[in-house]
Amino acid sequence: MSVDAKPLPQEGVRRRHGQLRDTRITLSHGGGGKAMRDLIDDVFVGGFDNALLASLDDQARIPLAELAAGGDRLAFTTDSYVVDPLFFPGADIGALAVNGTVNDLAVGGARPLFLSCSVILEEGLEVATLRRVVRSMKAAAAVAGVAVVTGDTKVVPRGSADKLFINTAGIGVIRAGLELDPGAVRAGDVILVNGLLGDHGAAVLNARGDLALESDIASDCQALSGLIDTLLEACPTVRCLRDATRGGVATVLNEFALACGLCLHIDEHALPIREEVKGLCEILGLDPLYLANEGKLVAVVPADGAETALAAMRSHPAGREAVRIGTVHATPQATVVMGTLFGGERIVDMLVGEQLPRIC
Amino acid sequence: MKYVDEFRDPDKARALLQAIEGLVADIEICRRRPLQIMEVCGGHTHSIFRYGLEALLPEAIEFVHGPGCPVCVLPMGRVDDSLVLAEHPGVIFTTFGDAMRVPGSKKSLLQAKAEGADVRMVYSPLDALGIAKANPGKEVVFFALGFETTMPSTAMTVLQAERERVANFSVFCNHITIIPTIKAILDSPELTLDGFLGPGHVSMVIGTAPYRFICRHYRKPLVVAGFEPLDILQSIWMLLRQLVEGRCEVENQYRRVVADAGNDPALRAVQEVFELREFFEWRGLGSIDHSGVRIRDAYAAFDAERRFSVPNLEIADPNSCQCGEVLKGMIKPRQCKVFGRACTPETPLGALMVSSEGACAAYYNYAGVQLGKVGGQRSEPARGRARDRS
Amino acid sequence: MCLGIPGQIIEISDAENLCGIVNVAGVKREINLHCVVDAEHPVATCLGVWVLIHVGFAMSRIDEAEAVRTLQLLTELGEMQQEFEAMQRSEK
Numbered sequence: 001m002s003v004d005a006k007p008l009p010q011e012g013v014r015r016r017h018g019q020l021r022d023t024r025i026t027l028s029h030g031g032g033g034k035a036m037r038d039l040i041d042d043v044f045v046g047g048f049d050n051a052l053l054a055s056l057d058d059q060a061r062i063p064l065a066e067l068a069a070g071g072d073r074l075a076f077t078t079d080s081y082v083v084d085p086l087f088f089p090g091a092d093i094g095a096l097a098v099n100g101t102v103n104d105l106a107v108g109g110a111r112p113l114f115l116s117c118s119v120i121l122e123e124g125l126e127v128a129t130l131r132r133v134v135r136s137m138k139a140a141a142a143v144a145g146v147a148v149v150t151g152d153t154k155v156v157p158r159g160s161a162d163k164l165f166i167n168t169a170g171i172g173v174i175r176a177g178l179e180l181d182p183g184a185v186r187a188g189d190v191i192l193v194n195g196l197l198g199d200h201g202a203a204v205l206n207a208r209g210d211l212a213l214e215s216d217i218a219s220d221c222q223a224l225s226g227l228i229d230t231l232l233e234a235c236p237t238v239r240c241l242r243d244a245t246r247g248g249v250a251t252v253l254n255e256f257a258l259a260c261g262l263c264l265h266i267d268e269h270a271l272p273i274r275e276e277v278k279g280l281c282e283i284l285g286l287d288p289l290y291l292a293n294e295g296k297l298v299a300v301v302p303a304d305g306a307e308t309a310l311a312a313m314r315s316h317p318a319g320r321e322a323v324r325i326g327t328v329h330a331t332p333q334a335t336v337v338m339g340t341l342f343g344g345e346r347i348v349d350m351l352v353g354e355q356l357p358r359i360c
Numbered sequence: 361m362k363y364v365d366e367f368r369d370p371d372k373a374r375a376l377l378q379a380i381e382g383l384v385a386d387i388e389i390c391r392r393r394p395l396q397i398m399e400v401c402g403g404h405t406h407s408i409f410r411y412g413l414e415a416l417l418p419e420a421i422e423f424v425h426g427p428g429c430p431v432c433v434l435p436m437g438r439v440d441d442s443l444v445l446a447e448h449p450g451v452i453f454t455t456f457g458d459a460m461r462v463p464g465s466k467k468s469l470l471q472a473k474a475e476g477a478d479v480r481m482v483y484s485p486l487d488a489l490g491i492a493k494a495n496p497g498k499e500v501v502f503f504a505l506g507f508e509t510t511m512p513s514t515a516m517t518v519l520q521a522e523r524e525r526v527a528n529f530s531v532f533c534n535h536i537t538i539i540p541t542i543k544a545i546l547d548s549p550e551l552t553l554d555g556f557l558g559p560g561h562v563s564m565v566i567g568t569a570p571y572r573f574i575c576r577h578y579r580k581p582l583v584v585a586g587f588e589p590l591d592i593l594q595s596i597w598m599l600l601r602q603l604v605e606g607r608c609e610v611e612n613q614y615r616r617v618v619a620d621a622g623n624d625p626a627l628r629a630v631q632e633v634f635e636l637r638e639f640f641e642w643r644g645l646g647s648i649d650h651s652g653v654r655i656r657d658a659y660a661a662f663d664a665e666r667r668f669s670v671p672n673l674e675i676a677d678p679n680s681c682q683c684g685e686v687l688k689g690m691i692k693p694r695q696c697k698v699f700g701r702a703c704t705p706e707t708p709l710g711a712l713m714v715s716s717e718g719a720c721a722a723y724y725n726y727a728g729v730q731l732g733k734v735g736g737q738r739s740e741p742a743r744g745r746a747r748d749r750s
Numbered sequence: 751m752c753l754g755i756p757g758q759i760i761e762i763s764d765a766e767n768l769c770g771i772v773n774v775a776g777v778k779r780e781i782n783l784h785c786v787v788d789a790e791h792p793v794a795t796c797l798g799v800w801v802l803i804h805v806g807f808a809m810s811r812i813d814e815a816e817a818v819r820t821l822q823l824l825t826e827l828g829e830m831q832q833e834f835e836a837m838q839r840s841e842k
C-alpha cells in the first residue's frame with residue numbers, strides 16, 4: 001500500500017481509542033494482545049498525537065520528494081537513553097531521548113525531521129511515570145520541530161532492566177552542499193561553545209542523591225537544531241560542529257584534534273562554567289571539562305567568521321552565553337592543550353573511563 | 361570561591377616567580393645542578409600539573425614527586441584482600457571512588473562490581489555507616505584509605521558506630537602514616553633532595569612539630585604548603601629563602617588552615633581507635649616500619665580483618681617497575697623502562713600510574729609542552745607520553 | 751592526597767551530634783563538625799564560620815586573618831618587585 005493510495009488520517013483522528021486503566025506495567029503489556037494495544041493507543045499514540053504514528057502500521061512512510069526538497073543527503077542516527085534517576089532538575093529521560101537524537105542530526109548540518117521511539121519497560125513501572133516521560137518527549141519534539149512517527153514497546157521481567165530505557169533513531173536532511181568535517185579544521189581557526197559547560201553531568205550526579213549534595217544546578221538539555229540553523233545561516237563557512245555529551249567538551253576537542261591532526265588550544269579563563277558546577281567539581285575532585293552536556297556544542301569556525309558566528313549564536317536563546325574558548329594551532333600535533341588560569345600549559349587528554357569522585 | 365580564587369591569581373604569581381628567579385641566582389647548588397624539591401603529597405603533584413607550574417618555574421628547580429598518594433602506594437595484596445571482602449556473600453563494600461580502578465593481581469573493584477559484587481562509592485565514611493543502618497540484613501564494609509588527614513574521619517565513624525550500636529558495620533583499615541615514610545626516603549643513600557614541601561592537609565591534623573627531625577637530623581628544610589598554585593609558589597619561595605640564608609627550619613606557609621599544634625579532637629579520635637602496626641607494605645617502596653595503623657582491640661568488632669578472614673597475601677611488585685627510583689627522585693617518570701609502554705593509566709603496572717595523583721599518571725595525562733624539561737635541559741615540546749601508543 | 755576544600759557553615763542541623771550544613775559555591779551538604787568544636791569553640795559558634803572540608807568532616811577552621819596576611823605579603827612582594835625593576839631601569 002503506498003502513501004498515495006491511502007489518504008493519511010486527519011491529525012488527532014484515531015482508529016480506535018484504547019484506554020489503559022492499569023497503574024503499573026505488567027508482562028501482559030508486552031504480550032501482543034489487547035493490553036499492549038491499549039498501552040500503545042493510550043500512552044503513545046495519544047501522547048505523541050500525530051497522523052503518521054496514529055496509522056499504527058509497522059512502519060512510517062515518508063514521501064521522498066518531501067525529504068529531497070530540504071537538501072541533498074539523508075542523515076540517519078540512533079541513540080539509546082539510560083539515565084538514573086529518570087527525572088532530574090531541568091529535564092528527564094524523555095526530553096533527553098528527543099534532544100539527544102535531534103542534536104546528533106543537527107550537528108551534522110541536517111534539519112531533523114522524524115524520530116522513532118522504542119521503549120523497554122521494566123515490569124512494575126508506574127504507568128504515570130511512563131505518561132510523564134511521553135509528555136515530556138512530545139513537548140521536546142514540538143520545540144525541536146520533529147515528529148515521533150514510529151515506535152516499539154517491550155516489557156521485560158522485573159530486574160531485567162532499570163525502570164525504563166528508550167532508544168530513538170532519527171532522520172534529517174542535510175542542506176545541499178554543506179560539508180561539516182573536523183578534518184577541514186585549519187590552524188588559526190577559532191573554537192566556540194554555545195554556553196555554560198557541565199550543567200547536565202553535575203545535575204544528574206547531584207540528583208542521584210548518593211553523594212548527599214544539594215544544589216540548584218539544572219540540566220542544560222535542549223535542542224540545538226534552531227541554534228545551528230541560525231549559525232549556519234550567518235556563517236556558512238563553519239568547519240565542524242559536535243555536541244559535547246558524554247566525556248564533555250574535552251572529549252569533543254580531542255576527537256577534533258585527532259581528525260585534523262592539529263593542536264586545539266583552549267584558554268581556561270574563557271571556559272564558561274557556573275560557580276555551583278565548579279563547587280561540585282572541587283568537592284568531588286572532578287574536572288568540569290569532562291562533565292556531560294545535553295545542549296552544548298563545540299563549533300570550529302575560520303577566524304574571519306568568528307565574530308559573525310558568535311553574534312549569530314548569541315542572538316538565539318540556545319546560545320545566549322556563547323563564547324570563544326580557544327584557537328587552533330599547528331603544533332603539538334593532534335593534541336588538546338589548555339592555557340591554565342595561572343599562565344602555565346597542560347595537556348587535556350581523553351579519559352580512560354568514567355570520571356569517578358575522589359578524595360585524594 | 362572564597363579562599364580558593366584569591367590563591368589562583370596569576371598577577372600575584374608573577375611577583376613570586378620573579379622573586380624565585382632572583383633567589384635561584386644566589387643559591388650555590390644551582391650552579392652545579394638543578395635543585396631537587398620533593399612535594400610529599402599527591403595533592404601538590406596534582407596542582408603542579410593542573411596549573412602547569414613546572415613550566416613557569418626556573419629550570420634550576422626540579423620537583424621530585426613524593427609518595428603521598430595513598431591509593432598509589434596500596435600494595436596489590438591489600439587490593440586483593442579488599443576484593444575478597446567485596447565478593448563475600450552478603451557484603452556491601454563501600455569505597456572512595458579513588459580505589460575503584462586500582463588493579464589487584466587479577467582484577468579491580470570496578471571489575472568485581474561488574475561480576476556482581478555489591479560495591480558502592482561513597483563520599484564519606486559516614487555515608488558508609490548510613491548504608492549499614494539502612495541495610496541491617498547486610499554486612500557493610502568500608503575500605504578505609506588515606507594518610508593522617510583521612511584517619512580522623514574513619515576513627516570518628518567507628519566511634520559513632522559504637523555509640524549507635526551499629527552491629528553490621530566494619531572497616532578494612534589501610535590507613536598509613538607519612539612521617540616514617542619520609543624518614544625511609546631520607547635514609548636512602550642515593551638521595552639528593554634539597555628540601556621538602558610538607559603535606560598541608562596531613563599537617564592540619566598532626567601539626568608542624570613532627571617534621572622537626574627532618575631539619576635536625578637530615579639538615580633539609582621543609583615548608584608546610586597549601587594546595588592552590590600561589591600556595592605552592594610561595595612555599596618554594598620560602599624554601600629558597602631558607603637555602604639562601606643558610607637556615608634549615610620547619611616553616612608553615614598554610615597558616616590559614618594549619619595550626620602548629622594540629623587538631624586536638626582529630627588526634628584524640630585517632631589515638632582512641634587506632635594503634636601503629638609494626639610495619640606496613642607500600643607499593644613501590646616495600647615494607648616500612650610503623651608506617652600503618654590498625655584498629656585497637658577495644659574496637660575489634662569494627663575491624664573487617666578480624667570479622668572476616670582475609671588472606672593477607674603478600675604480592676611482589678612487578679619486576680619491571682621503577683616506582684621506587686621515581687619516588688626517591690633518582691629518575692623521572694619518563695626514564696622508567698615501562699612508562700607509557702607496558703605501564704599506562706589504562707593498564708597500570710606501577711604504583712605511580714595507578715591514580716591521577718600518582719606522578720607517572722600526572723606526567724602521562726597532563727604532561728605537556730612544559731615537560732620538555734627532563735634532566736635539566738629543555739627539549740622540543742612533546743607530550744609527556746610515549747608516542748608509540750598511537 | 752587528601753582533597754580538602756573551603757566551605758561556610760550555614761546551618762547547625764544537629765547540635766547534639768555536631769552536624770552542620772556547609773555551602774561550597776552554592777552546593778550544600780551535611781558534614782560532621784566534631785574536629786572544629788571544643789571547649790573554647792562550642793557548636794553554637796560555628797555558624798558562618800569557614801572550614802576546610804575533607805570526606806564529609808570539617809577538619810579545620812580557616813583563619814581569615816592568616817589568609818589576609820598571606821595575600822598581603824604577596825601584594826607587598828609584588829610592589830617590592832616593581833620598585834626593584836623601576837630602580838634597575840633608572841640605573842641603566
